[in-house]
Amino acid sequence: MxxxxxxxxxxxxxxxxxxxxxxxxxxxxxxxxxxxxxxxxxxxxxxxxxxxxxxxxxxxxxxxxxxxxxxxxxxxxxxxxxxxxxxxxxxxxxxxxxxxxxxxxxxxxxxxxxxxxxxxxxxxxxxxxxxxxxxxxxxxxxxxxxxxxxxxxxxxxxxxxxxxxxxxxxxxxxxxxxxxxxxxxxxxxxxxxxxxxxxNKEGEILDSVYKRLQGAGEVTLTHNDKAELVSYIERLKSLSRDGEEYRRSLIDELVRLNVLSKSSLPPKVLRSVSERMTISELKAFSAAYKQPPQPQLSSSSTTEGSRGCDEYSI
Ligand SMILES: [Zn+2]
Structure with a gap:
């Protein structure tokens, strides 16, 4: 133009x-x-x-x-x-x-x-x-x-x-x-x-490269574009490694809690299922395991049980 x-x-x-x-x-x-x-x-x-x-x-x-x-x-x-x-x-x-x-x-x-x-x-x-x-x-x-x-x-x-x-x-x-x-x-x-x-301000080059990559046809990258893209991919790779490590620690924790809870769910099965869970699902499962034993079940069963026994004995 x-x-x-x-x-x-x-x-x-x-x-x-x-x-x-x-x-x-x-x-x-x-x-x-x-x-x-x-x-x-x-x-x-x-x-x-x-x-x-x-x-x-x-x-x-x-x-x-x-x-x-x-x-x-x-x-x-x-x-x-x-x-x-x-x-x-x-x-x-x-x-x-x-x-x-x-x-x-x-x-x-x-x-x-x-x-x-x-x-x-x-x-x-x-x-x-x-x-x-x-x-x-x-x-x-x-x-x-x-x-x-x-x-x-x-x-x-x-x-x-x-x-x-x-x-x-x-x-x-x-x-x-x-x-x-x-x-x-x-x-x-x-x-x-x-x-x-x-x-170019930071991010502007990447935005422009990204837009061009999304468009149809061939894309020509300048030296600047290439350098920006490579450093962005490096940052993403590093973040991805951190993310993977964090995810692994969440799965380990979940399996550990499962074992501690003496659940009948085999650890191998839990590990395999957890591989497909998102981070927030993993956290929710761990939180559920960490909850103290449910008081209403254990205490009420005792009272019910004793009363029941009494009733039964009568
Ligand atoms: Zn030249």
């Missing part, structure tokens, strides 16, 4: 109407459409320390022609109101990117049919309320700017946003092979969010 912005509204000419009408069911008149231009993306470094390789911008321009825009990446039909009818790469050699390259961007031209339902959006674009756009596309590779290998792969030991020997490490997005959608973003995301994201 990348951010761009709406540039300005346009008055469609003959050529524009020709292109627009290749997408509409009936021929639209210039007054029936609202046209505007927007920057879909550029070769500037984004806040996630990623950059579209400059030679990929042409591919992006080609892929986004004909694509409809949605609100906040909600691709329901009622949201699909704007369509890109032309897209081209524009380069300005007088502007340099952070990385020192000539600034290049993908400029798209889009139209919205002037229907009642679209008037509010048109107004928002016109007034500049809606000016941020973002796009999502399929990227085959995210290469490390330092070593050239795939970032987060076994070969690359670098981390985006870090400096190595005076050079910034960033991801070069290349092999763009599909365009999913572009979207009007209601609330522009905060600048600098990528910097915060690179400092």
């Amino acid at each position: 990348s951010e761009g912005k709406i540039l300005k509204s346009l008055t469609p000419g003959e050529r524009e109407m020709e292109l627009i009408n290749t997408y509409s069911r009936r021929a639209l008149a210039p007054e029936e459409v609202y046209c505007f231009s927007l920057v879909l993306c550029d070769n500037e470094l984004d806040r996630d320390f990623e950059q579209f390789a400059t030679d990929q911008l042409e591919a992006i321009a080609a892929l986004f022609v004909g694509k409809t825009g949605v609100f906040d990446h909600d691709p329901s039909a009622k949201n699909q109101c704007a369509r890109i009818f032309r897209c081209a790469v524009s380069t300005d050699p007088t502007i340099k990117t952070t990385l020192g390259e000539d600034y290049s961007c993908v400029v798209a031209e889009a139209y919205i049919p002037k229907t009642e339902g679209n008037l509010e959006l048109i107004e928002q674009i016109d007034s500049g309320i809606k000016k941020e756009v973002s796009l999502s596309c399929a990227v085959r590779q995210k290469l490390c700017s330092i070593c050239g290998y795939e970032l987060d792969s076994c070969e690359c030991v670098h981390k985006k946003g870090q400096i190595y020997g005076g050079s910034l490490c960033y991801g070069v997005l290349s092999g763009i092979y599909d365009a999913y959608e572009w979207s009007f973003v209601a609330v522009p995301a905060q600048r600098g969010a990528g910097v915060i994201k690179s400092k």
Whole structure:
């Protein structure tokens, strides 16, 4: 995903109407459409320390022609109101990117049919309320700017946003092979969010790894992910050993109490049954054995017995 912005509204000419009408069911008149231009993306470094390789911008321009825009990446039909009818790469050699390259961007031209339902959006674009756009596309590779290998792969030991020997490490997005959608973003995301994201709090990495593992398809783990996962498994193994030891002691205690109580239940049977008990069941059984002999049975049987004997003797 990348951010761009709406540039300005346009008055469609003959050529524009020709292109627009290749997408509409009936021929639209210039007054029936609202046209505007927007920057879909550029070769500037984004806040996630990623950059579209400059030679990929042409591919992006080609892929986004004909694509409809949605609100906040909600691709329901009622949201699909704007369509890109032309897209081209524009380069300005007088502007340099952070990385020192000539600034290049993908400029798209889009139209919205002037229907009642679209008037509010048109107004928002016109007034500049809606000016941020973002796009999502399929990227085959995210290469490390330092070593050239795939970032987060076994070969690359670098981390985006870090400096190595005076050079910034960033991801070069290349092999763009599909365009999913572009979207009007209601609330522009905060600048600098990528910097915060690179400092993972404890547990965040694990949560993210766990979520990815639960999802469908293959999962690629970074060095950080792997280290976090291994240390988590080590912690679990240690806890499991402690738990097993505690469980064993509960079973031993239960069997000991059973023997002491002179129960007719063979210890071997009890041990086998207790293997399948939970910790709380084991505790409950032990507690039951520990209870003093039931007074009402023994004492009442004595009185009953003596009275009975008396009665009997009479
Ligand atoms: Zn690297």
